[in-house]
Each structure stands twice: as C-alpha cells, then as structure tokens.
Amino acid sequence: MTLNRKPIQVLEAVHRVMEKVRVLPPETVYYLNSGGRVLAEDLTATNDVPVFTKSAMDGFAVRASDTEGASGDCRIEFKVVEEVPAGASSDYILKKNEAFRIMTGAEVPKSADTVVMFEQSKETEEGFTVRKTFTKGENIAFQGEECLKGDVIVPEGTLINPGVTATLATFGYEYVKVYKKPVVGVLSTGSELLDAGDTLERGKIRNSNTPMVLAQLGRMNIEGRHYHLESDDFNTILKRVREMIEAVDAVITTGGVSVGDYDLLPKIYEALGAEVLFNKVAMRPGSVTTVSAYGDTLLFGLSGNPSACYSGFELFCRPAFLSMMNSRNVYAPFINAVLDENFTKPNPFTRFIRAEVKFTEEGLLVKPSGFNKSNAVTSIAKSNGVIVLPGGTRGFKQGDKVKVMMTDMTSGTDTFRVPDK
Amino acid sequence: MTLNRKPIQVLEAVHRVMEKVRVLPPETVYYLNSGGRVLAEDLTATNDVPVFTKSAMDGFAVRASDTEGASGDCRIEFKVVEEVPAGASSDYILKKNEAFRIMTGAEVPKSADTVVMFEQSKETEEGFTVRKTFTKGENIAFQGEECLKGDVIVPEGTLINPGVTATLATFGYEYVKVYKKPVVGVLSTGSELLDAGDTLERGKIRNSNTPMVLAQLGRMNIEGRHYHLESDDFNTILKRVREMIEAVDAVITTGGVSVGDYDLLPKIYEALGAEVLFNKVAMRPGSVTTVSAYGDTLLFGLSGNPSACYSGFELFCRPAFLSMMNSRNVYAPFINAVLDENFTKPNPFTRFIRAEVKFTEEGLLVKPSGFNKSNAVTSIAKSNGVIVLPGGTRGFKQGDKVKVMMTDMTSGTDTFRVPDK
Numbered sequence: 078m079t080l081n082r083k084p085i086q087v088l089e090a091v092h093r094v095m096e097k098v099r100v101l102p103p104e105t106v107y108y109l110n111s112g113g114r115v116l117a118e119d120l121t122a123t124n125d126v127p128v129f130t131k132s133a134m135d136g137f138a139v140r141a142s143d144t145e146g147a148s149g150d151c152r153i154e155f156k157v158v159e160e161v162p163a164g165a166s167s168d169y170i171l172k173k174n175e176a177f178r179i180m181t182g183a184e185v186p187k188s189a190d191t192v193v194m195f196e197q198s199k200e201t202e203e204g205f206t207v208r209k210t211f212t213k214g215e216n217i218a219f220q221g222e223e224c225l226k227g228d229v230i231v232p233e234g235t236l237i238n239p240g241v242t243a244t245l246a247t248f249g250y251e252y253v254k255v256y257k258k259p260v261v262g263v264l265s266t267g268s269e270l271l272d273a274g275d276t277l278e279r280g281k282i283r284n285s286n287t288p289m290v291l292a293q294l295g296r297m298n299i300e301g302r303h304y305h306l307e308s309d310d311f312n313t314i315l316k317r318v319r320e321m322i323e324a325v326d327a328v329i330t331t332g333g334v335s336v337g338d339y340d341l342l343p344k345i346y347e348a349l350g351a352e353v354l355f356n357k358v359a360m361r362p363g364s365v366t367t368v369s370a371y372g373d374t375l376l377f378g379l380s381g382n383p384s385a386c387y388s389g390f391e392l393f394c395r396p397a398f399l400s401m402m403n404s405r406n407v408y409a410p411f412i413n414a415v416l417d418e419n420f421t422k423p424n425p426f427t428r429f430i431r432a433e434v435k436f437t438e439e440g441l442l443v444k445p446s447g448f449n450k451s452n453a454v455t456s457i458a459k460s461n462g463v464i465v466l467p468g469g470t471r472g473f474k475q476g477d478k479v480k481v482m483m484t485d486m487t488s489g490t491d492t493f494r495v496p497d498k
Numbered sequence: 499m500t501l502n503r504k505p506i507q508v509l510e511a512v513h514r515v516m517e518k519v520r521v522l523p524p525e526t527v528y529y530l531n532s533g534g535r536v537l538a539e540d541l542t543a544t545n546d547v548p549v550f551t552k553s554a555m556d557g558f559a560v561r562a563s564d565t566e567g568a569s570g571d572c573r574i575e576f577k578v579v580e581e582v583p584a585g586a587s588s589d590y591i592l593k594k595n596e597a598f599r600i601m602t603g604a605e606v607p608k609s610a611d612t613v614v615m616f617e618q619s620k621e622t623e624e625g626f627t628v629r630k631t632f633t634k635g636e637n638i639a640f641q642g643e644e645c646l647k648g649d650v651i652v653p654e655g656t657l658i659n660p661g662v663t664a665t666l667a668t669f670g671y672e673y674v675k676v677y678k679k680p681v682v683g684v685l686s687t688g689s690e691l692l693d694a695g696d697t698l699e700r701g702k703i704r705n706s707n708t709p710m711v712l713a714q715l716g717r718m719n720i721e722g723r724h725y726h727l728e729s730d731d732f733n734t735i736l737k738r739v740r741e742m743i744e745a746v747d748a749v750i751t752t753g754g755v756s757v758g759d760y761d762l763l764p765k766i767y768e769a770l771g772a773e774v775l776f777n778k779v780a781m782r783p784g785s786v787t788t789v790s791a792y793g794d795t796l797l798f799g800l801s802g803n804p805s806a807c808y809s810g811f812e813l814f815c816r817p818a819f820l821s822m823m824n825s826r827n828v829y830a831p832f833i834n835a836v837l838d839e840n841f842t843k844p845n846p847f848t849r850f851i852r853a854e855v856k857f858t859e860e861g862l863l864v865k866p867s868g869f870n871k872s873n874a875v876t877s878i879a880k881s882n883g884v885i886v887l888p889g890g891t892r893g894f895k896q897g898d899k900v901k902v903m904m905t906d907m908t909s910g911t912d913t914f915r916v917p918d919k
Contacts, residue, residue, distance in 0.1 A: 108694055108709070109709060109712060109713070109716075112713050112716045112717060113717075124698060127703075128698060128703060129700070129701065162689070163688055163689065163690040164688070164689040164690030164691075164701055164702055165690075165701055166700060166701040181802075182688070182690055182703070182802070183690070183701070184700070184701045230879070231879045231880075235879070238713070238717075238879065238881075238882075238906075239710045239711075239713035239714045239716075239717060239808065240710065240808065240852070240877075240879035240880070240881060241879040242709050242710055242712075242713035243706040243707070243709055243710035243713070243804060243808075243879070244706070244879045245694065245709070246693075246694040246704055246705060246706040246708075246709040246710070247703070247704050247706045248704075249694055249695070249696070249697075249698075249704060250694065251693075251694045251695040267584055267585070267603070268583070268584065268585040269584040269585030269586075269603055269604070270585075272667075272672075273529055273666065273667040273670055273671065273672045274670070274672040275670070276670075277545060277549060277670075279550070279587060279605070280550065280585055280586055280587040280604070280605045281585055282548075282549060282603070282668070283667055283668050283669075283670060284667060285664040285665070285667040285668045286664070287667075288529070288530060288663050288664055288666070288667040289660045289661065289663055289664035289667075290660075291530060291663075292530070292533050292659070292660035292663035292664070293660045295530075295533045295660075296533060296534075296659075296660060296908065381602075381603070383664060387660065387661065387664075410857035411857065412833070412857060412861075412862070413860075413861055431661070435911075436831035436832065436833065436911050436915070438915065439834075440833075440834055441833070456661075458651070458652045458656070458659065458661035458662040458664070458665045459652075459661070460659075460661060461659075461909040483907075485659075485907050485908045485909040486904075486906050486907050486908070487717065487906045487907070487908060488882040488906040490856075490857050494857070494859065
C-alpha cells in the first residue's frame with residue numbers, strides 16, 4: 078500500500094493532538110491521595126489565615142503602652158500573670174505592667190497588643206524587664222493578614238503538589254474534587270517481540286518499548302494496561318484495538334507505523350474510520366509517528382524505534398494525558414544549555430537526542446548519552462533530558478548553545494517551545 | 499531549658515546528615531515495579547545487541563557484489579525469491595541477482611550482505627531494479643554493534659528511569675535486585691494541631707505540615723506513616739518516638755524544635771541518648787532545624803514553620819532517603835536564573851524562598867511565589883522551585899542572577915551546590 082505522507086512540523090503536530098483532547102470528568106478523592114492530580118474546583122480559604130491573631134515568637138504578650146519610656150538605663154518591669162501555650166488562649170484582661178508568657182502560634186489574648194521576644198527581655202523573680210519601647214503589633218501575626226475567608230487560594234486546574242496538599246489540609250478539604258486520570262492501553266505490534274521473561278529465539282528480540290511506555294506512564298502515576306496480541310494479522314489487531322477503545326481513554330501502539338508490508342496500523346485506522354491527525358512529522362527519529370482520533374479516543378502510533386518511541390511519548394502523549402486531567406502546564410520545559418561535544422550530523426528534520434545534562438556552577442552542560450544510533454535502547458537509560466536541534470541545521474560544535482527538553486520534571490509549562498525549522 | 503545552639507552552614511549540615519546514612523539492604527522486585535528504585539546489581543548485557551544481524555530498513559537484502567556496475571543508464575534487475583518479515587529468517591542461499599524482500603528488524607539471511615531500501619529500487623514484475631552500486635553492510639545493523647554479551651550496560655547505583663526499564667526488558671531481567679526504600683515515620687508535635695477533617699476550634703489550626711511531608715514522601719514514592727499523639731507531654735512523645743524507631747527507617751517530626759517552653763524534642767533526643775548532629779543551621783527560614791542519629795536511625799526535627807518544613811525536607815530528608823536507597827545523584831540541581839522582582843531583605847543567613855520559575859526563550863526567570871511571610875503555606879502551592887540567596891548578602895534587584903534549587907525534578911546530581919555564605 079502507498080500512503081500520502083507529508084511531514085508536518087513538530088509544533089503543528091503537537092497542536093493537532095492538543096486540539097483533540099477532551100477533558101475527563103471530575104471525581105472526588107481523599108486529599109492525601111490527590112498528589113499529582115489536577116484541582117477540579119477552586120480551593121478557597123474556608124477561614125482567615127491566620128484564623129486568629131497569634132504570636133509569631135516565643136515571649137511575653139503585653140500592652141505596648143506599658144513599655145513607653147523604657148531604656149537601658151530605665152528598664153520597665155512586667156509581672157507574668159498567666160501562661161498561653163500554643164493551642165490555648167486567655168480571656169484575662171491585663172492590668173498595667175502585666176504580661177502573658179506566650180508561645181509561638183498561641184492566640185494573643187485580646188488585652189495584649191505586642192509580643193516581647195524572650196531575647197528582648199531579662200528575667201526577674203516575678204517576670205521580666207524590657208529596655209525599649211515597643212510599638213503595637215510587634216511579633217504578632219494578625220488574623221487574616223495572609224488571606225481572608227473566601228479568597229481563592231489555588232485555582233481550579235492547578236497540579237496538586239505538596240504545597241497544595243498542605244493548603245488542602247489547612248482549609249479542611251479532607252476530600253477534594255480532581256479531574257480523572259486517563260487509563261491508557263498499550264499494544265505492541267510486531268510478531269518478532271518476546272516478553273522480558275521469555276528466552277530468546279532466533280530472529281526475535283524482547284519487547285522493550287511496551288515496558289518503557291508503561292514506565293513513562295508509571296512516572297506520571299497513570300495506569301497503563303498492557304494488551305497482547307496472539308498474532309499480528311489485520312483482524313486480530315483490529316479486534317484488539319476496538320476492545321481497547323471501549324475500555325480505555327487513550328491507546329498507544331508501538332511499532333507498525335512505517336512503510337513496511339507488515340505495518341498494518343494505517344489500514345486499521347482506515348477500517349475504524351479514525352481521523353488521521355498526521356502520519357509524518359518533520360523530526361528524527363520518529364518521523365513515522367502517527368496520531369489518529371476516534372471520537373474522543375486518541376490513538377497514538379509511536380515508532381517501533383526505542384528512541385523515537387521515548388521522545389514520541391514525551392512530545393505527544395504526556396501533554397495530551399496531562400491535558401485530559403485538565404492541567405495547564407503540560408509541556409516539558411526547554412532550557413538553554415552548552416553542548417559539551419561536537420555533533421556533526423546534518424539535521425534535515427528537527428532532531429531529538431537523548432542526553433546527559435550536567436548542572437554546573439556556570440550553567441547546564443549537555444551531551445548525547447552514549448552510543449547514538451537511534452535504536453540504542455541502552456542510551457535512554459543514562460539520559461536525563463533530550464537535546465533538540467532545529468531542522469535545517471548542521472554541524473553543532475562543542476561550546477554551542479542548544480535547547481534541552483527537560484523530561485525529568487514533575488511540573489511543566491503552558492507553552493511548547495520546540496525549536497522547529 | 500537553655501540550649502547551646504551554634505549555627506553551622508547548610509553545606510556542613512547536609513554533609514553531617516549524609517555521613518550518617520546507612521544504605522538499606524537489597525530486595526528483588528518485578529521489573530515493571532522497579533521505577534524510581536536504585537539498581538543493586540550491575541545490569542549486564544545477557545546477549546549481543548543487536549542479537550542478530552538485522553535489516554535497519556524495509557527493502558531488499560541482496561549480495562552487494564551483484565549491484566556492481568549499476569547506474570541510471572544501466573539498471574540491474576533482481577528477482578525476489580523469498581520474503582523475510584520481522585521475527586523470521588531464512589537459510590536460503592542467494593544466487594546471482596536474487597534478493598529477499600525484507601522488513602526492518604528482520605534477520606538478514608547469511609547469504610545477503612547489503613539491504614536496498616524500497617526508496618532506492620524500482621519495482622518490476624518479478625522483483626526490482628537498482629541504479630547504483632551498493633557496498634557491503636548498507637542499511638544493516640550488525641550483531642553486537644551496540645554492545646556485546648557481558649558488557650555492563652547500567653551500573654549498580656543507577657536510578658531506574660523508563661530507559662532503564664526498557665533495558666531490563668531487553669536483557670530479560672524480569673526480576674531485578676534493587677535497594678529497599680526507607681519507610682518513614684512522621685510525627686507532628688503541637689497540641690494546637692487539628693486534622694484536615696476536624697472543625698476549627700478556638701486557638702487551634704489544622705495541621706498542614708504532616709500532610710505536606712507525606713506528600714513530599716509520596717512524590718518520591720516512599721511510604722510515610724503518620725503517627726499521632728494523644729497528648730503533647732514528654733512521656734507520650736518519648737514513648738511514641740521509641741515505637742517509631744523500632745518500626746521505621748527514619749523519623750520526621752515537625753515543630754517542637756524551637757526555644758519555646760513546650761518544645762520538648764531536644765529533651766527527647768537527650769533521653770534517647772541520640773547524637774545531635776546539629777541543632778542550628780545558618781539558614782532562613784528553619785534555623786532551628788535539628789537532626790539527630792540514634793544508631794542507624796536518623797531523626798529529622800523539622801521546623802513547625804511550613805516553609806521551613808518544606809525546604810528542610812528537600813534539603814536534608816530527600817537526599818538522605820535517596821542515599822539510603824543507594825542512589826548517587828541525590829541532590830536537587832541548582833540552576834542559574836534571573837530575578838524577576840526586587841528582593842530587598844538582608845540575608846544574614848542563607849535564605850530559601852519558595853519561587854515561581856518561568857522558562858523563557860532566553861533562560862529562567864524567577865520570583866518569590868506570592869505572599870512571602872515564612873509561615874505562608876499558600877505560597878508553597880504556587881512554587882516550582884526555591885530561590886537560594888547566600889548568607890551575608892542584601893538587596894537583590896530585578897535582573898540579578900540568582901541560584902534556584904530545582905525541587906520538581908525526578909533526577910538529581912551528585913554534588914550539592916548550595917551558595918552558602
């Protein structure tokens with residue numbers, strides 16, 4: 078079969094995928110299980126913060142007016158009338174030169190208006206002395222000074238990081254509305270593929286793309302379901318893909334997208350009536366990467382080449398899945414780095430090179446990670462980023478500035494900055 | 499009680515902790531559950547890669563010598579005698595001007611020595627023609643050209659990322675030896691603390707530090723066990739900490755480390771006979787952070803201030819826990835960034851400021867994330883990094899270069915580059 082394959086730029090390809098994404102419905106989860114999910118509701122302050130006026134220091138709560146005129150030569154003495162540990166408070170009304178002994182976080186009693194730190198006082202038998210005049214409000218955190226009840230603290234669409242978890246706890250969101258995570262089916266086509274536990278047979282290799290994609294999903298805490306094939310023929314694949322579309326939110330296939338006689342996926346897409354968003358991308362490796370849409374289900378046809386499969390997932394699947402969870406910051410950040418060895422190949426298409434990023438005092442140094450054939454699975458193991466060289470360039474030298482896609486980050490950006498041609 | 503608290507530099511504090519770390523023993527896990535763990539054995543090639551000489555392209559496998567003399571004017575014709583799909587091979591011996599039709603990844607039969615890509619051929623009735631002379635080995639990936647059986651592919655001590663998972667699959671490591679993960683107990687002291695599900699009471703606040711620390715552990719896929727206290731008195735805490743030391747690999751307490759009358763942890767450490775590694779660090783916030791060691795168990799006394807608690811975890815706990823798993827690259831990378839607003843406070847100690855990092859075409863822009871009081875739990879939610887300003891400085895201006903600790907990365911570096919005084 079012949080296919081009309083017109084390469085499109087990476088940026089355009091990513092946009093075509095993202096346009097098709099449908100956000101999944103919300104669900105309610107226990108707040109301690111919400112890490113990495115995306116808020117489906119604004120998180121509003123259910124109380125002022127601080128919820129009461131409290132001491133910011135360990136010390137003594139007094140009336141500022143009682144300290145007036147104090148100096149090194151003329152210390153003013155206070156008598157401690159009560160203790161206020163954290164979690165307690167007091168309705169006692171201070172009289173002149175009386176004080177509460179108060180701990181950090183404890184409610185400042187109404188009759189006091191400033192806190193003298195232990196370090197600013199000198200102990201006496203009944204209390205302490207001070208040597209300076211205090212102004213109202215010193216060492217006090219006032220009710221509502223951080224935020225007021227009803228303020229939106231974290232907007233809907235925010236990825237829940239440990240700071241958000243803390244905020245959920247602060248405001249009593251024991252259960253929180255988040256967007257569902259996609260369940261992703263992974264199908265590997267290719268009758269030459271064995272599982273990790275199998276003994277090698279002549280002409281066959283062990284399947285490494287499916288485990289890698291499952292690990293890429295696992296790193297995102299997304300459930301990946303591995304679908305097997307009894308045989309590699311058209312009808313078996315078509316039947317399996319139909320089952321997957323019923324059962325999962327997105328489908329990834331690895332292999333089966335090039336122009337070989339046994340690469341059946343284009344025919345499968347046709348038989349399904351799926352809309353092919355693109356079937357050729359101006360990138361290396363992975364130019365044959367194909368993405369189709371069947372209703373709301375995206376079908377990602379990643380290249381069987383391990384490096385292409387890896388970067389295809391990071392480029393197209395990861396932002397799509399984060400977007401299905403309604404995250405805004407779905408793209409891996411691109412950071413400037415200095416190339417640490419020559420890379421002399423021409424780049425007719427945008428090139429993605431698995432890379433080792435070194436963080437130095439001066440900035441980022443980057444070099445291709447080890448053996449650099451595009452089928453070298455072993456080099457992905459050492460990489461913590463991907464060098465991206467624009468199409469239409471050649472001959473990058475040690476010391477040149479290049480862009481690195483940061484694939485090892487748990488947070489991202491809202492703009493995709495790939496340097497295409 | 500009075501404590502002799504001499505502040506030490508952050509770098510020194512981290513080193514004191516890391517010196518005390520004991521690596522946990524290895525265990526064997528299913529390879530698809532090994533993501534984020536650290537290899538406890540070298541991953542060696544159990545076969546050559548490629549394991550057999552295979553076609554790198556879809557096309558025709560021929561004898562290079564049969565193409566000699568071919569040109570545009572004098573095309574040489576080949577007859578296809580057999581098909582070799584991926585996963586198959588052939589023992590047929592080619593005769594002059596015979597060819598196998600071969601797919602990418604299929605074993606190149608012994609009698610062929612070069613592969614003509616489809617694009618380099620023109621179909622005829624019985625086969626195809628070529629218009630150039632091919633040299634031996636074109637479009638072929640030779641057995642062992644990537645690596646040889648016995649080569650160490652990924653060394654012991656490597657964090658298992660998706661690329662390593664793929665490598666495990668390639669070489670048939672269905673089960674793999676990894677270092678155990680620590681189980682971490684988290685105890686929050688402070689009788690003013692309520693749980694997320696509780697209704698607010700006068701003088702009390704909901705505990706946000708424990709959920710935050712549990713989320714920080716969760717982000718590392720480390721099990722955190724929450725230990726409660728019935729009351730805040732010395733004996734209850736001591737008993738609970740003793741139980742924790744028996745049950746877990748490391749203990750985190752939040753709060754209870756400052757100089758207030760009710761901060762009992764220093765006394766607890768003393769009663770246990772634990773060695774205090776430090777009880778004052780030249781950093782803000784969190785100068786009261788205390789770390790002790792009781793035998794092989796590290797006791798992290800994080801500040802009750804949410805920001806200090808957050809950065810204390812990232813500075814001291816995270817690298818220690820990764821190191822217990824025998825990872826080498828345990829430190830968050832520091833990246834140069836440009837400050838995007840003025841920060842005029844003096845920094846007597848090294849200062850850690852929760853920050854929003856923006857990735858731009860030119861480089862990283864960074865600014866403090868929102869409200870900047872050290873107890874502002876809400877600002878951690880927006881942050882994706884931490885600005886670190888060296889002690890002994892003051893008056894950083896918009897446009898100044900600063901260091902950012904990248905707390906949102908799944909991989910790290912082997913050197914801790916904090917800019918101390």
